[in-house]
Amino acid sequence: MxxxxxxxxxxxxxxxxxxxxxxxxxxxxxxxxxxxxxxxxxxxxxxxxxxxxxxxNRSAIAKLDNKSKSDYVRTPIPISGLKKIWRKLFENDESALLMINPLGGRMADYSETAIPYPHRAGVLYQVLKTVNFFDQSSDTSPISLSRIAWLESLEKLLEPYVSNNPREAYANYMDLDLGVGSDSYEEASVWGERYWKKNNIKKLIRIKAKVDPKSFFRHPQSIPVF
Structure with a gap:
């Protein structure tokens, strides 16, 4: 589609x-x-x-229980790689979604440090990988856990075909598997540099310290305050 x-x-x-x-x-x-x-x-x-x-209206739209991961692709995936991905999708029980969002164009007109969003020049597209738990009572049911295991295997399969150093990810598809530590820059950079890249995460930490020094606005992967 x-x-x-x-x-x-x-x-x-x-x-x-x-x-x-x-x-x-x-x-x-x-x-x-x-x-x-x-x-x-x-x-x-x-x-x-x-x-x-x-x-x-928060209650008007159905809650989407799922687990998601993201990637950015900078070089075309070869046909052999696409075939592997295609076969992998058929191993799923129809609970998965793989969405490709093309980038380029105006997105590349800004440097990666112009604003916080850094995934700019050279990025072909973003990939969203999701498994849902709509039909499960929780995300820890045996079926849910098997879906999560499938998602993790897809993540490993994609590794040779996506960005690296860092393996870029999209902050709005929060992935707690990347880490949640924020007691030090070393901990926060494990996930922060994947979302924001090194220069931007350092800049965001400085801004956060000025405008929200007590970290009132926070979540497990929010910009930390040291």
């Missing part, structure tokens, strides 16, 4: 798709023009006609 958002009109989108992805055969009748806030509803699987007020 291809899912995307284009900030423009259908008339300007179709020529771009015809030029770059003619195999998709996209026609105007299947495109839908909506306001940006309405696109958020569509990504949640809701009709664009749904009232945007639902976005402020």
């Amino acid at each position: 291809f899912e995307g958002i284009y900030q423009g009109t259908t008339d300007t989108l179709l020529p771009l798709l015809d030029q770059n992805f003619p195999e998709l055969g996209v026609i105007g009748e299947i495109c839908q023009e909506v306001k940006t806030v309405q696109s958020t509803l569509l990504f949640w699987g809701l009709p664009s006609s749904t009232s945007t007020g639902i976005l402020t």
Whole structure:
């Protein structure tokens, strides 16, 4: 499935798709023009006609019990690698999601230190890997644990094909497996540099110390205060 958002009109989108992805055969009748806030509803699987007020109702959208991991890819994955990934997906019990978000373009126009988000020039796409527990009573049931084990094996399979030194990850897909220690920079850098890279995590630590020295705003992988 291809899912995307284009900030423009259908008339300007179709020529771009015809030029770059003619195999998709996209026609105007299947495109839908909506306001940006309405696109958020569509990504949640809701009709664009749904009232945007639902976005402020925490209980209106189903809780998504899952475990997720992320990666960034900087060099094309060879066909042999794609076949391995494809076979791996068929080992799953249909509880998994693998999502590829293409980057490049305007994303690469800013240096990796311009703002906190550092995954810029040279990144081809981001990969989200998820297993869900919708049908389980907890994430520690035998079936849930088998799904987590499958996700960890997929993570290991992808290692040769994704970024390294550090193996980059997306902060908004919080992965506590990367570590939660924050008593020292050495501990925090284990996960912090994967999310933010070395220069940015150091800058964020300095900013945090100034604006939130008591770490009122915190979670297991929030920017630490030393």
